[in-house]
Amino acid sequence: MLTIIDALLSPAEVSQFNQALADGPWQEGKISAGSQAAQVKNNQQLDDASPIAHTLRGALLHKLAAHPVFMSSALPNHIYPPKFNRYQQGAHYGLHVDSAIMPMPLDSHSAHSSGHMLRTDVSATVFLSDPNSYDGGELSIETQFGLQHIKLDAGSVILYPASSLHQVNPVTKGCRVASFFWIESLVRSHEQRATLFDLDQSIQALTLTLGNNNPEVKRLSGVYHNLMRCWARH
Template identity: 35%
Template sequence: MIKQIPHLLSADQVREIKSFCEKADFVDGRISNPHSKVKNNLHLGDMDIYEKTSQLMMDALAASEDFQNFALPHNIAPPLITRYEIGMHYGLHPDSAVIPLPQGPLRSDLSCTIFLNDPNSYEGGALRITLGDSAMRFKGAAGSAIVYPSNTLHEVEAVVSGQRLVAISFIQSRIADNARRHLLYELSEVAALEGLGMSDENHNRLQSVKYNLSRMWMDV
C-alpha cells in the first residue's frame, strides 16, 4: 500500500529547509551507492546543515498521526535532501534491504519521499512506482510526502527543466510484513471513521482484534 501525506511540513518549515539548501554544498549522489549504474543525482554534502534539516523533518514525522499509524515506525533514517538538475534521474530499482546508519543497521520496510519544491517549478522528475504490470507517478506539493514499500521497483524520471528537491528516508516498521501492516492500518481507519457511531461492544471487539494481531506480529 502507498500512503500520501499531504501536509507533513508547513510552508514555514519548507521555506526554512530550502533556505538551508541555498547555502549548502551538494555532492554526487553515487557516494552512497558507488556501484549503481542507474543513479544520477546530488546529495546534501554539508553535515551541519544535514543534521539541522533532518532533525526538522524527523520531528515532523514524529508529529504526523497519519505517518505513525501507517508506518508503525521502530526506527527512521534521518531524511537526506536530494537534488536533481536538468537531465538527472534515478533509474528503475528497489531500495536496499539494509541501510547502514551510525547507530546500527536499519531494515528498510518502507521508503519515504518528502517533496520540498513546487511541482510546477520543474518538468519531469516524477516518482514512478511499479505495481505489477502497472505504474503510478507522483509529483507531490511542497511539504507533502509519500510512503511506499521499499521492495517495490521505482524510479525518478529525468528532469527536463527546473530543479527537483526532495528528501529521502527509510523506515524500519514494528511490523515487517507489508500485508499485515496494511490490515492493522485498515482496522485503525475503520475505528477512526466510525467514531462515536459504533457501539461500545463493537468498538471493544474491533480493538481486541487489532491488539491481538499486534501482539502476534509486532516487533517491540
Template identity: 35%
Template sequence: MILAIADVLDAATAAAASRTLHGLPFRDGRETAGWEARRVKSNLQADARDAAAAVLKADLLARIAAHPLFGIAARPARPPRMLLSRYDEGMGYGAHMDDALMGGLRTDLSFTLFLSAPEDYAGGALVIESTAGEQEYRLPAGTMLLYPTTFLHRVAPVERGTRLVAVGWVQSLVRDAARREMLFDLETAREMLAGDAGRARERALIGRSIGNLLRMWAEP
C-alpha cells in the same frame, strides 16, 4: 500499500526547508548508492557532515514522526534514515530497488517528502512499478509518499528547474506489508467511529483486535 500523506509540512515550513536545502553544500549522490544503483543514479545529496544539514534532517524527521498517519501506516521500530536530495536539470535516477539493509536498518518502507512545489520544476516524477503498471507522482510541497521498499522505482529526468526532496527508509515493527495494511484499515475504521458516542463498544472491539494482532505480528 502506497500512501500519500498530505501536510507533513505546511506550505510555509516546506518553503523554508526548500530555501535551506538550496543553500547547503552537496556531494555526488552516487557516494551513498549501492553498487548496482550507483550505475543509474545521477543526483546530488546534502553533505551529511554539514551542521545545517543535520539540523534540517532532525527537524524533518521529527515532523514526520509526529504525523498520525505515518505512525499507523509505518509503525516504525527505529528512527528512519534520511537523505536530502537535489536533482538539477538533466539529472534522474534509473529503475532500482533500495538496499534491504542500511547500516543495520532493515528497509521495509521508503518515503519521499516533496520539498519543491510541482510548478518549480518539470519532469522529475517519482515512478513506482507495481503489478498495476507504472504510477507517477509529482506531489505538492510538504506531502510525503510512503511505499514498500520492495517496489522497483525511478526518478524521471528533470527537464527544467530543481527538484528538492527528502528521502528515507523505515524499519517497521510489522515486517509484512499485507499485515501493515490490515492494521491500517482497522485503525482507520476505529477513527471513523470516534465521533459516535453510541459506537464505543465497536471501537473497543476494534482496538482489542489491533492490540492482539500486534502481539502476534510485531517484532520489537
C-alpha cells in the same frame, strides 16, 4: 500499499527548508549508492555530516513522530535519518530497488555507522519543490496495480514498500529537491501493515461517530492490538 500524506510540512516550513538547502554543501549522489544503484544514479545529495543536514533532519523527524497517519501507516521501529537530494536539469535516478539492509549512522551528527543494521521495510519521499517549478522528476513506482507516477505538492510525503522497483524520471526543466529515508517497521509484512492501517483508520472514524465507550469500537480496538501482538517483531 502507497500512503500519501498531504502537507506534512506547512508552506512556511517548506520555505525554511528550501532557503537552508539553497546554500547547502551538495555532493555527487553516487557517493552513497550501492554498486548497482551507482550505475543509474545521477543527482546531487546534501552532505549528511553538515550542520544544515543535522538541523533539517531533526525538524523532519519531529514532524513525522507527531503525525498520526505516518505512525499508523509505517508503524516505525527505527527510522533512517532523512537525507536530502537535488535533481537539476537532466538529472535522474534509473530503475532500482533500495538495499534491503542499511547500516545506521552513529548519531544525528555523524555519517559514520553505529554498527546497528536497519531492515528497509518502507521507503519515503518528502517533496520540497513546487511541482509547477520543474518538469519531469516524477517518482515512478511499480506496484501490483501497475506503474504509478507520483509528483506531489511541496511538503507532502509518500510511503511505499521498499521492495518496490522505482525510479526518478529525468528532470527536463527546473530543479527538484526532496528528502528521502527508510523505515524499519514493527510489522515486516506490507500486507499485514496495510490490514492494520485500514483497521486503525476505521476505528478512528467510528470513534468520532460512536465514541470511545461504544462496545463495538472497543472490540475492534482489541482486534487491532491482538493482531499487533501476533505480527509485531521488536
